[in-house]
Amino acid sequence: MTRTAIQLYDFPLSGHSHRARLMLSLLGLEYETIPVKLAEGEQKQPAFLKLNRFGQVPVLVDGEAVVPDSNAILVYLARRYGHGDWLPEDPLGEARVQRWLSAAAGPLAFGAAQARLHKWRGVPLDYELAASRARALLQVMDEELAERPFLAGDAATIADVSLYSYTARAPEGEISLQPYPHVRAWLARVEALPGFVAMPAVKN
Numbered sequence: 356m357t358r359t360a361i362q363l364y365d366f367p368l369s370g371h372s373h374r375a376r377l378m379l380s381l382l383g384l385e386y387e388t389i390p391v392k393l394a395e396g397e398q399k400q401p402a403f404l405k406l407n408r409f410g411q412v413p414v415l416v417d418g419e420a421v422v423p424d425s426n427a428i429l430v431y432l433a434r435r436y437g438h439g440d441w442l443p444e445d446p447l448g449e450a451r452v453q454r455w456l457s458a459a460a461g462p463l464a465f466g467a468a469q470a471r472l473h474k475w476r477g478v479p480l481d482y483e484l485a486a487s488r489a490r491a492l493l494q495v496m497d498e499e500l501a502e503r504p505f506l507a508g509d510a511a512t513i514a515d516v517s518l519y520s521y522t523a524r525a526p527e528g529e530i531s532l533q534p535y536p537h538v539r540a541w542l543a544r545v546e547a548l549p550g551f552v553a554m555p556a557v558k559n
């Protein structure tokens with residue numbers, strides 16, 4: 356029986372989409388991307404809303420399984436196809452990962468991701484507030500990454516995949532990574548993982 360390919364509804368310059376592509380690639384999974392025309396509002400049309408009522412990319416479709424939301428996709432892929440430590444099963448190990456997924460959906464999304472959206476797309480928002488959230492999160496990450504190589508422990512997990520994309524692209528929102536040497540070393544460690552794929556840049 357031939358297996359239906361995994362499909363990813365995607366927008367290339369979205370960090371949320373990149374984290375899903377990164378996880379698929381790290382797991383060595385074949386998939387096809389279906390670009391969603393965000394500028395034309397395709398994500399708010401009835402056909403797309405059937406996949407994700409929030410009207411946002413990414414959405415992963417794997418046979419019968421329809422999985423909207425980037426962090427939900429990471430959890431699904433880790434449990435369905437992952438091996439080893441991508442999402443530990445012991446209560447404390449899983450909680451340590453979940454803590455960072457919350458940071459990705461909170462201060463990362465409303466910090467570095469928003470700052471980038473403002474500088475890149477001119478989206479009207481409180482840039483200084485977004486920048487201060489971004490720097491506060493980077494400071495926490497830097498202090499914790501001084502103590503261990505990856506966010507949730509000694510091995511890479513979906514916590515690292517979730518935080519990577521918008522952290523790597525923070526300079527596009529004019530958030531310098533220079534003051535955070537441990538974050539920069541961690542970015543390099545993620546980039547050295549087998550199967551790593553980069554997120555496209557919006558500007559040089």
Ligand SMILES: N[C@@H](CCC(=O)N[C@@H](CS)C(=O)NCC(=O)O)C(=O)O
Binds near residue numbers: 370393410411425
């Ligand atoms: N919590 C969602 C956020 C996804 C998100 O913000 N997607 C953006 C692109 S980065 C989007 O689809 N924006 C279009 C819109 O909201 O209309 C996730 O983690 O997947």
